[in-house]
Amino acid sequence: MKTIRRFIGLALLPICLSLYGQKLTLPVHQGAVRFAAIGDMGTGEPPQYEVASRMNAIREEFPFDFVIMLGDNIYGGNSAADFKKKFELPYKLLLDSGVKFYATLGNHDAATQKTYKPFNMGGQQYYTYKKGNVQFFALDSNYMSPQEVVWLTKELQNSNSDWKVCYFHHPLYSSGKFHGPSVELRQVLEPLFMKYGVQVVFSGHDHVYERTKPQNGIHYFIEGAAGELRKGDLKTTDITAAGYDQDQSFLLVEISGDELDFQAVSRLGVTIDQGSFSRIPDRKP
């Protein structure tokens, strides 16, 4: 009897957590920039579809306009069937609703993905675009050539947006055991981020969720578990502000004026992290 009760309890736990955790804490301000971040998603396996379905459901309450893709968009090949199974079908409802996707390349991605229109890369391996008072810089961390560094420096220098957000595949800080931080890349990029006032950075690669304590004034997020998952891979360190490695997840972000609000949600709809921070207005070069 005890065993049966325990079994029922365990079976109901995800549903209870789901109902409890699905509460949206994001403010949904009028005119805000709202987006979702997903990384390492392109498996074509059921968890990817479940995350996509959760994203679609939550959009009724939190109408995000676009999604940033943090790389490893399509695992295991780039045939039409791969794109269908690993992108077009899982995100069909979002795509049909007009949600735009802005991709960056991971180590599993072919360079030809930059010509795939729904990824909005404009044929470039690194590119920039603006949404409201936010400028996004999508970088290619697989191949950080001197030309890319020169381009980024110039674009950051010329940016007059209040918020500068960078995203790319390899994390500069990570408590993931499998990959960990890309220290060499950090030495190249972080001085530029600091000099030109980048406030937020999103990456993937490690198949977990992690938010670090601000490093040199910059907020770093890893969301590399929107399809793949490396359960138990997160070895929290003194830089970890929050982390989750027990289920697939995605991240929601709203930027309104000088405030950024975020909420990370698991495949089952549990809120695994949430919070907000303000832009430091005087962080100018």
Added chain:
Amino acid sequence: MRNTFCVLLIVLAFSSSPRQAVAGQSGPSGTSPAKKSTIEDFGDRVNGYVRIRKDAEDFLSALSSSKDPAEIASHKIELAELIVSERANAHQGDIFTPKAAAKFREIIHKTLKGPRTQDARRTVDDKDPEKIVILRVNMVYPEDNPLQTAPPTLLARLPELPMDMGYRFIGRTFVLLDNKTRLIIDFIPDAIP
């Protein structure tokens, strides 16, 4: 015009980089004639490849973007086939000639081995499990095999390449890769010290 520009960039990049001091043969201007000719020759050979690819693209009409992944995939295959047919006699060492390969090995060695090189080394060593592939010139590197990250420190020391070409490590092999087709253009075996 573009090819001349690329050669110019390659020569400039190489002549101003720290590896000039590595060889220990610098002349008054910091560039010895022997080194310059090796790199110029490398640049010419790379540009020769780029010309072949450009001709093939012109023949097929270049694909800037498409909503249809099947179109992207078939364009890539056709482009690769055309290039390979034009380079049917290409061999390992055609672009990384023995002189160029020696120069590249020297730069790789300096970047990946020795004091304060552990971060670059970690970049190369950070890889997902991959299938072992026997590399050969003119093969398309399988798309289901991830590519290792190219260390930024190393890229800063190597001659600049034209668009859509890249230096990559595959295992311990240093590869010149065509990003558009994933064709292996040439490689230096056992390049990691």
